[in-house]
Amino acid sequence: MTFANVGTLGTKAGQRDALVEILLRPKPELRDVGCLLYEVGINEDVPDTVFVCELWESAEAHQDSLKLEGVQAAISEAAPLLSGDNGGHRFTVLGSPLRTDGTRQSRHSL
Template sequence: MEKYAMFGKLTAKPGQRDELARMMLESSGTLEDMEGCIYYILHEAEDNPDDLWITELWESKEAHAASLKNEKVLELIGRCRHLIAEAGGIKVRPIGGKGF
């Protein structure tokens, strides 16, 4: 089965990026036990004070889809929603490299 990856982008409401990042990082245990998640890393954008970038690598597209139905993930999304102005990202196909 082919691995699945995304570069996600969350734009926080003005001045809310640190709070959004804090909430997401406090809930990082939610993904630590998530079946099929190889890595999920949160990054602050250096050029925009409201943007967070997320790099995700999953064992499969199905594992990622299952995570979005997980009770803990849905609860985290609900708690963070009021801080998010925009969400998006791009899907990519990993082909190799260190850590792959």
């Protein structure tokens, strides 16, 4: 079942762009473990925050990605830039009005 993780990463003052640079480095291995979408963004109204939207084949695929050497290295490099003011939501995706492939999940099957 498709899994989404939409969150914010707070950075120490002036470290937002450095974090964005780390997050945007190519990591094709993410696709191999089941990443369907990984988008990084900013909002000038909150200059020390990075927004991340992830879509995965499953919650397990997301967990598997955290074991990848490249992901672990990125986490270690990014950690000193973070303020600890993080937030977000994780949820199971039920479907989309943009897709007609029958991926809508029944609420009873959850």
